[in-house]
Amino acid sequence: MTHNKQLTPGLIWTMAIAAGAAVANLYYNQPLLADMARSFGVSRDEAGYISTFTQIGYAVGMLLFVPLGDIRERRGLISILLAVVTLSLLGAAVAPSIHWMYAASMIIGLSTVVPQILVPFSAQLASPEQRGKVIGMVMSGLLFGILLARTISGLIGGTWGWRWMYVLAAAFMLVLLIVLRSRLPRVEPELKSSYGELMLSITGLIRKYATLREGALIGALNFGAFSVFWTSLSFYLEGAPYHYDSRIAGLFGLFGVAGALGAPWVGRLADRIAPHWIIGGMLSITLLSWLLFGFAGMWLIGLIVGILLLDLGVQGAQISNQTRIYALEAAARSRLNTVLMVSTFIGGAVGSSVGSYMWEHGGWSAVSLSGGVMIVLSLLVWGMGRWNGNKRMA
Incomplete structure (x- = not known):
């Protein structure tokens, strides 16, 4: 069942802006990691x-x-989560030690899941023929949030210190809570189930749908490579040959805006062309970005073009993945999204660790190699999916 009459252009824009503003909480730290290391006296x-x-x-x-x-x-679930993330951001702002910061960061992550409730919500409100376009719009807002988070935090952190970034982020979330509480429609859920039954049913969905398993693996590897790059970039830019501070490092997020601008186009394309072919093309674009980072990353133009391609490729593959997975089972969209996005962000967490480790022990060459390997593996998963699909059709 859809509720298309409630999905006005204004509401789509509200959901897109909210997704971007909320997801930004995950990325404010990345351009500021070098400053935080000095602040806490750690490596x-x-x-x-x-x-x-x-x-x-x-x-x-x-x-x-x-x-x-x-x-x-x-709507009620979103309101509770926004209240919690507001408090956790204030906790990060006053962190006295690195271990406090780890704990606050964990709670920020736990409660910053509003975008992943908004995306299936928008899919539920949309009609089938516009679903890819609507998902693309909301995901475009989400990508703008990811990119602009780094720019905003680099500028604010470099000017007033990283703690003020977290104070302002808490204020953003309080405003978002008020706006969404008044603008979002109240839509009763389609499924009647206990929480325990709901969680157990997730494993059944994983067993049932090969597309979900493939999409989850691709999402993990794709976002892992994305996080390898953005976690290590501020360290790379601080040293030779660039010698940029956190304010300049944050501005590099603006170069990825092309990816956000391309997201609605990719969503519309996924309404017309089989999404798995778009995924293969987007992964190829992402691999090209890593070749540029590895062989031309010491030149500014190579780094900029690589960022443009990285953000377009990663986001395009993600939107196409979501479009085909939401089409599997209407009443299970939140659970399907859970499988896809939990896998994606486990990949992102691994990628962040790999990026900082590779930078510490092997420099930019090791960073570029590790990101490229992740994309090659995701292309192999995609290729195996096409091979198995063709065998089932034969």
């Missing part, structure tokens, strides 16, 4: 775990809370 490798703990928290939060969207009224 860059140890500071890199701030990003890792945030993404682990996000994966756990998606596993625990996002499935509730199938059995609970989503």
Whole structure:
């Protein structure tokens, strides 16, 4: 059942902006990791775990809370989560030690799952023929949030210190709570189930759908490579040959805006062309970005073009993945999204750790190699999916 009459252009824009503003909480730390390392008196490798703990928290939060969207009224659930994330951001702002920061980052991740409730919510409200377009719009807002988070935090952190970024983020979330509480429609869930039954049913969905298993693996590897790059970039830019501070490092997020601008186009394309072919093309674009980072990353133009391709490829593959997975079973969209996004952000957490470790022990060459290997593996998973699909049709 859809509720298309409630899905006005204004509401789509509200959901897109909200997704971007909320997901930004996960990424404010990345351009500031070098500053945080100095502030807490720890190594860059140890500071890199701030990003890792945030993404682990996000994966756990998606596993625990996002499935509730199938059995609970989503507007109320979103309101509670926004209240919790507001408090956790204030906790990070006053962190006296790196271990406090790890704990606060984990809770920020746990409660920043609002975008992953909004995306299936938008799919539920949309009619089937516009679903890819609507998902693309909301995901475009989400990508803008990811990219602009780094730019905003780099500028604010570099000017007033990283703690003020978390104070402002808490204020953003309080405003978002008020706006969404008044704008989102109240839509009762389609499924009647207990929480325990709901969680157990997730394993059944994984067994039932090969497309879900393939999409989850591709999502993990794809976002792992994305996190390898963005976690290590501020360290790379701080040294030779660039010598940029956190304000300039944050501005590099703006170069990925092309990916966000391309997201609605990819969504519309997924309404017309089989999404698995779009996924293969987007993964190929992402692999090209890593070749540029490895062989031309010491030149500014190579780094910029690589960022443009990385963000377009990663986001395009993600939207196409979501479009085909949401089409599997209408009443299970929140749980299907849980499987996809938990896998994706476990990959992101691993990628953050790999990025900071590779930078510490092998420099930019090791970073580029590890990101490229992840994309090659995702292409292999995609190719095996096509091979198995062709065999089933034969």
